[in-house]
Amino acid sequence: MKKIEAIIRRSRFEDVKEALLDADIEWFSYYDVRGVGKTREGRIYRGVVYDTSSIERILLSIVVRDKNVEKTVQAVLKAAQTGEIGDGRIFILPVEDSIRIRTGERGDISLYNAEQEK
Numbered sequence: 631m632k633k634i635e636a637i638i639r640r641s642r643f644e645d646v647k648e649a650l651l652d653a654d655i656e657w658f659s660y661y662d663v664r665g666v667g668k669t670r671e672g673r674i675y676r677g678v679v680y681d682t683s684s685i686e687r688i689l690l691s692i693v694v695r696d697k698n699v700e701k702t703v704q705a706v707l708k709a710a711q712t713g714e715i716g717d718g719r720i721f722i723l724p725v726e727d728s729i730r731i732r733t734g735e736r737g738d739i740s741l742y743n744a745e746q747e748k
Contacts, residue, residue, distance in 0.1 A: 631725040631738060632699050636690040637665065638710040638718040643688045649709035650692070653701045657741075658692040667716055687718060693725055695738045 638646055643660070650658060665685050694702050703720060711717055730740035 631693060631695055631728055631741065633723045633725050634690070634692045634694065634699065634702055634706070635721045635723070636692070636706045636710070636718060637663065637687050637720075638690065638706070639712070639716065640686055640688055642710045642712070642717075645709040646690065646706055649705040650702065653698075653705040655692060655694065655698065655702050655705065658690055660691070661689045663687050663689045685716065693728060693741060695741055 636646070640662075650656075663686075665687055667685055690706070692702060699722065703722070706720060727736060728738075728740045729736050733740075
């Protein structure tokens with residue numbers, strides 16, 4: 631199992647969500663986050679300079695079986711990419727174990743309904 635964390639533009643969230651659902655990735659969490667990127671610039675609005683180095687983004691947290699890693703990454707890449715600086719990052723981390731609280735199932739089986747795969 632792997633955990634995929636993707637930091638994306640807020641404006642691309644709906645497209646990424648649809649791409650993940652189309653790729654049969656039906657369960658993930660997301661959070662509003664702020665970060666600091668390479669670009670440092672000040673914007674002037676009504677004579678006041680604002681620092682725009684703090685960027686609002688969405689952090690997606692997705693745990694998938696090993697066989698679904700690449701299709702998940704590709705779904706995020708295709709939907710989130712604009713080609714501009716600030717499109718975000720994807721991180722892939724190993725997951726040691728997963729437990730479904732309701733049934734106590736452990737491992738890969740806890741991530742999906744076995745009945746649906748028959």
